[in-house]
Amino acid sequence: xxxxxxxxxxRGTTAWKHAWVxxxxxxxxxxxxxxxQDGAETxxxxxxxxxxxxxxxxxxxxxxxTIDQTEIEDRQAGTVAGLIDSVPxxxxxxxxxxxxxxxxxxxxxxTGTFGTDQKVLIQIDGAIKGSEELYRIGTQxxxxxxxxxxxxxxxxxxxxxxxxxxxxGGVVLLETIDASDLxxxxxxxxxxxxxxxSSNGDGFDTSTTxxxxxxxxxxxxxxxxxxxxxxxxxxxxxxxxxxxDGINDPSYLIKGKYTFxxxxxxxxxxxxxxxxxxxxxxxxxxxxxxxxxxxxxxxENEVAVLIYNFNPxxxxxxxxxxxxxxxxxxxxxxxxxxxLSPFTLALLDADNxxxxxxxxxxxxALFTTGVVDxxxxxxxxxxxxxxxxxxxxxxxxxxxxxxxxxxxxxxxFGGWTVTPALRYETQExxxxxxxxxxxxxxxxxxxxxxxxxxxDDGFALFGSAAYTENLPIIDDIxxxxxxxIGTNLxxxxxxxxTYEIGASFDNQDVFRDGDALAVKLVYYQQDAExxxxxxxFGNPLTSVDQIDRExxxxxxxxxxxxxxxxxxxxxxxxxxxxxxxxxxxxxxxNPADSLRLTVGKxxxxxxxxxxxxxxxxxxxxxxxxxxxxxxxxxxxATYVPQSGVLEGTEIRFGIENxxxxxxxxxxxxxxxxxxxxxxxxxxxx
Numbered sequence: 062x063x064x065x066x067x068x069x070x071x072r073g074t075t076a077w078k079h080a081w082v083x084x085x086x087x088x089x090x091x092x093x094x095x096x097x098q099d100g101a102e103t104x105x106x107x108x109x110x111x112x113x114x115x116x117x118x119x120x121x122x123x124x125x126x127t128i129d130q131t132e133i134e135d136r137q138a139g140t141v142a143g144l145i146d147s148v149p150x151x152x153x154x155x156x157x158x159x160x161x162x163x164x165x166x167x168x169x170x171x172t173g174t175f176g177t178d179q180k181v182l183i184q185i186d187g188a189i190k191g192s193e194e195l196y197r198i199g200t201q202x203x204x205x206x207x208x209x210x211x212x213x214x215x216x217x218x219x220x221x222x223x224x225x226x227x228x229x230g231g232v233v234l235l236e237t238i239d240a241s242d243l244x245x246x247x248x249x250x251x252x253x254x255x256x257x258x259s260s261n262g263d264g265f266d267t268s269t270t271x272x273x274x275x276x277x278x279x280x281x282x283x284x285x286x287x288x289x290x291x292x293x294x295x296x297x298x299x300x301x302x303x304x305x306d307g308i309n310d311p312s313y314l315i316k317g318k319y320t321f322x323x324x325x326x327x328x329x330x331x332x333x334x335x336x337x338x339x340x341x342x343x344x345x346x347x348x349x350x351x352x353x354x355x356x357x358x359x360x361e362n363e364v365a366v367l368i369y370n371f372n373p374x375x376x377x378x379x380x381x382x383x384x385x386x387x388x389x390x391x392x393x394x395x396x397x398x399x400x401l402s403p404f405t406l407a408l409l410d411a412d413n414x415x416x417x418x419x420x421x422x423x424x425x426a427l428f429t430t431g432v433v434d435x436x437x438x439x440x441x442x443x444x445x446x447x448x449x450x451x452x453x454x455x456x457x458x459x460x461x462x463x464x465x466x467x468x469x470x471x472x473x474f475g476g477w478t479v480t481p482a483l484r485y486e487t488q489e490x491x492x493x494x495x496x497x498x499x500x501x502x503x504x505x506x507x508x509x510x511x512x513x514x515x516x517d518d519g520f521a522l523f524g525s526a527a528y529t530e531n532l533p534i535i536d537d538i539x540x541x542x543x544x545x546i547g548t549n550l551x552x553x554x555x556x557x558x559t560y561e562i563g564a565s566f567d568n569q570d571v572f573r574d575g576d577a578l579a580v581k582l583v584y585y586q587q588d589a590e591x592x593x594x595x596x597x598f599g600n601p602l603t604s605v606d607q608i609d610r611e612x613x614x615x616x617x618x619x620x621x622x623x624x625x626x627x628x629x630x631x632x633x634x635x636x637x638x639x640x641x642x643x644x645x646x647x648x649x650x651n652p653a654d655s656l657r658l659t660v661g662k663x664x665x666x667x668x669x670x671x672x673x674x675x676x677x678x679x680x681x682x683x684x685x686x687x688x689x690x691x692x693x694x695x696x697x698a699t700y701v702p703q704s705g706v707l708e709g710t711e712i713r714f715g716i717e718n719x720x721x722x723x724x725x726x727x728x729x730x731x732x733x734x735x736x737x738x739x740x741x742x743x744x745x746x
Contacts, residue, residue, distance in 0.1 A: 113620040114628045114659055114671065117579035119567035122480065122511035122523035123220035124150075124583050124614060130210040130242070135669070135699055137257065137715050137739045138206050139264070139288065145233065147675075148214045149614040149632040152652040155302075155729050165728055166216055167585070168610055168636055168650050169230030172728075178594040179534055180229035180555075182221065186237055186332050188364045188386035189225070189417050189444065204235075204336045204362055205312040207255065207268040207286040211236040216614065217585055218527035218559040219509045222467050222484040223423075223438060226507055227531025229557045229589055237314055237332055240272035240280035243745070248274050253745045261717075261737035262293040262307070278321060284314035295732035296723035302731055304355070305343045312336040324374040332366040342397055345409050354401055356394040356409050363389040377427035384421040390414065414449040436471040448493075448535050458493030459535040476515045482527075483508040490538050499538050503554055505530035511561075519568030524561060531555040537593065557589040575622025586611040595638070595649070602642040610636030610648065624663035631656045635682065647683040653690070653727035654678040661697075669699040680727050691724035693733075713741040 115132060118125050126148045128136075138144045142164050146153045154163040154171040163171020170181035183190040185204065213234040215221060221228035243251040250273045257266040268286040291307040292300045318330040338360040345353040364386070371381040396409030423440040442465040448458050465486040472479045487504035509527030532554050563583035571578040587610050595605035612634025620626040632655050636648035654677070661671030672694065679690035696719055700712040721736040 113577070113579075113618040113626045114661060115618060117565075117567070117581050117616045117618045119521065119565040119579050119581050121220075122478070122513040122525050122561075122563070124216040124561065124563075124585070125220060126214045126216075126616065128212045128214075130238070133206060133209060133212065134711070134741070134743070135697060135713060137259075137697075137713060137741055139259075139266075139290065141204055141206055141209075141212070141235065144206055144209075144212050145214050147630060147657050148216075149616060149630045149655070149657075150216045150231070150612070150634075150652075151214060152655075152728050153726065155731055164233060165650070165652065166214070166230035166233075167587070167612065167634065168608075168648060168652055172650055179227060179531055180557075180594075181231055181233065182225045182228050183233045183235070184224060185235045185334065185364050185388075186366045186386070187368075187384050187419070187421065188366055188388045189419055189446075190362075190364075190388060190390070191415075204334065205268075205286045205288060205310070207266070208237050208284060208312060208314045208334060209235050210238040210242055217561060217587075218529050218557065219482070219511050219525040219561065221527075221529070222482040222507065222509065223440065223469055226465070226484060226486045226505065226529055227555065228529055229531065229555075229559075229587065237316060237334065238270070238282065238284070239316065239318070240274055240282040243270065243272035243282075244274045244280070248277060250274075251745060253743060255741065255743040257739065257741040259290070259737055259739045261734055262290045264288075264290040264739075278319060278325065280318050282314065282316040284312075286312045286314075288312075293734045293737075296718065296721045296735040298735070299732070301734065305340060305347070308338060308340075310336065310338045326371060326373045328370045328372075330366075330368045330370070332364070334362075334364045336362045345394065345396075354405060354409050355397040357397065358392065358394040360393075361389070361391045363387075363391075380425040380427075382421070382423045384419070384423070386417075386419045386421075388415070388417040388419075390417075412449065415446065416448075417444065417446045419444045433472050433474045436473075438469045438471075439467065441466050446535070457536065457538065458495065459491055459538055460493075461488055461490045461535050463488035463532070476517075478511075478513040478515070480511045480513075481508070482510070484529075486532065488532050490533060490535060492538050501533060501538055503532045505532060505554060509559075519566050521565045521567075523563050523565070525559075526561075527559045529557055529559075531557075533593075553591045553593065555589060555591050555593055557587055559585060559587040561585045573621070577620045578618070580617040581615070583614045584611070585614070603640050603644070605638045606641045607639040608636060608648055609639075610634060610651075624665070626659075626661050626663065628659040629657070647686070649683075649686065650728065651680065651682065653680040653688055666703055667701055669697075671697045673697065677727060688727035689724070691722060691726075693722055693724065694719040709745045711741075711743040711745075713739075713743075715739040 116127065118127065128144055133144055136144060142153050145151050145164065150167050152165040154165055163177065164181060165171050166181050169178060171177055177191055179191065215232040217231060218228050221232050224232050243253055252272070253270040255268040258264065266286070266288045268284065270282065270284045272280070272282045274280040287310065289307070289309045292303050295301055313335045315333045316331065318328060320328040340358040342355050343358060345356050367385045369383040371379060373379055392413045394409060394412065396406050399406065401409070420443045421440060423438065426435070426437045428435050444463045446461045463486055465484060467482070467484040469480065469482040484507045485504070486507070488502070490501045492499040507529045509525060511523065511525035513521055513523035515521040561583055563581065565581040567579045569577045589608040590606070592605050592608055597603040612632060615629065615631040617629040618626070634652060634654070636651050637645055638648040639645050656676045658674045659671055661669060663669045674692060674694055676692040677690055680688040696716040698714045702708055702710055717737040717739065718733070718735055723732060725732045
């Protein structure tokens with residue numbers, strides 16, 4: 062594959078990378094000497110296109126997409142991964158099932174072997190999720206969409222420095238529902254019951270939410286959800302992952318908030334979520350690629366979050382959050398066939414557990430220097446991650462402690478927005494005492510710079526450059542593993558440099574009175590070096606050392622005052638991988654080019670009808686790795702009565718894969734679901 066001239070021009074040395082990281086540091090706290098231009102843009106904030114299905118984030122240089130609660134409910138997704146599959150650059154790996162499904166962003170994240178490669182960061186209310194490179198047992202993102210009111214997807218590196226390091230692909234931020242969302246900010250008690258039925262797999266889901274706000278200063282929320290689903294079938298009627306059987310999974314959410322002090326400047330909030338899944342006599346390899354044997358498996362995913370907020374009235378320099386989060390990800394399994402070899406039984410019987418504790422202090426300061434308005438976000442983060450040692454060497458135990466500080470400064474003057482960002486992180490990995498006494502230290506300075514200029518007519522141009530490092534993980538330290546730290550194969554950080562340029566347009570009354578048009582087009586190019594997550598143990602020289610990817614992402618939305626709307630999302634990308642022996646070939650995890658088109662009509666506040674076309678192009682860059690293209694239609698209807706006996710009721714009906722097509726998305730290891738009728742009934746009381 063030939064490289065574009067722009068890639069060759071932008072690729073630089075490590076010294077040059079750190080030079081512009083240093084330049085970002087100078088810009089963080091130094092006022093920009095700029096002259097405000099005549100007719101400078103008035104800051105309108107984020108324009109919400111009232112009749113559109115989804116807002117396009119045209120007011121930022123970051124490639125970000127937010128799925129709000131209305132869209133979450135309209136999509137009627139059964140997994141969190143299924144909520145974000147409409148975001149350009151996002152590819153689902155086996156999205157039809159919770160176990161073994163994963164999220165891939167710009168070619169990173171879930172793979173056909175690992176549930177994650179640690180280059181996509183996932184947080185629930187700030188709690189860090191993930192399973193490092195836990196072999197073949199899925200993504201570990203076991204949680205229910207009913208629990209969330211907001212999902213934000215940040216693609217690429219430039220917007221990631223507030224959340225973590227090593228973000229090559231992107232960040233997924235999930236925010237749980239609040240009591241005030243149901244009560245409308247009023248004092249009182251509100252309940253909400255949701256029932257969902259699906260034809261493919263005879264699915265039945267229930268979600269009960271109780272919200273109580275006894276005073277303006279106190280609020281509580283309880284949610285119980287249970288998701289039941291038998292084996293689904295593809296468009297030909299063949300069972301999908303039949304060996305895994307069905308699911309009957311409960312989830313819980315407990316949330317409370319207390320606001321106090323002068324001018325209600327202080328608040329203390331607590332969140333606890335729990336999701337469970339049981340599987341009996343199912344393949345150990347959830348991706349279905351290898352036959353290790355069957356297991357009984359129990360999965361539990363817990364998150365606890367405590368946040369103190371201080372926001373004093375009249376003081377723009379202090380908007381403080383102090384966060385303590387805890388995440389426990391447990392996978393217990395036991396092999397069914399006890400006649401297997403001791404090594405295989407040790408693999409199947411291994412219980413894998415991650416416990417991650419995070420302490421953060423964040424502050425946002427608003428101030429002005431000369432003609433420049435600043436929004437300076439700074440923070441400190443401590444993370445302690447412990448993994449229980451699993452036998453057979455499949456998941457070596459150990460502890461990783463890391464400390465990080467960061468600063469991100471949005472500086473606005475005239476039509477310009479200049480945002481330098483810096484993050485410094487240091488960590489130590491210590492091997493579990495049962496295996497040895499090895500330890501490893503690593504640190505990195507990372508950062509980026511984005512620049513955006515907005516014209517008065519709604520056009521904007523922007524660009525960014527970012528450098529990040531994925532520091533070694535617990536998997537990489539194992540005295541008994543010849544491929545562990547100490548071989549010079551794993552004892553290194555993965556590095557990535559990402560460049561983005563783009564343009565956007567956002568305005569109203571464009572073609573006719575009362576319409577709204579928003580478009581955002583982004584080109585990105587990324588070089589990843591010293592890659593360690595795609596290894597060839599038989600011949601280490603064929604392990605992947607470098608990945609070069611580039612792509613274009615499009616988001617567009619058009620809405621008319623009549624209620625007619627059109628949403629378009631598209632992604633086109635390509636990439637190469639270079640082996641340690643110098644061989645260059647197409648990157649094995651290249652996603653297929655995709656286009657998603659939604660055409661709909663809203664009839665006031667009561668009725669929303671839409672048709673969605675989901676397409677992937679044929680991928681045949683590598684003749685040994687061909688993925689056929691496909692086009693699938695979905696229909697959706699949402700009815701929300703505004704008066705009468707049905708007021709407070711919401712009725713949603715969808716038909717997924719209307720024409721019952723047989724297809725397998727690229728990067729997935731099994732076919733997608735065939736035609737599926739979904740009915741959701743919700744009542745607020």
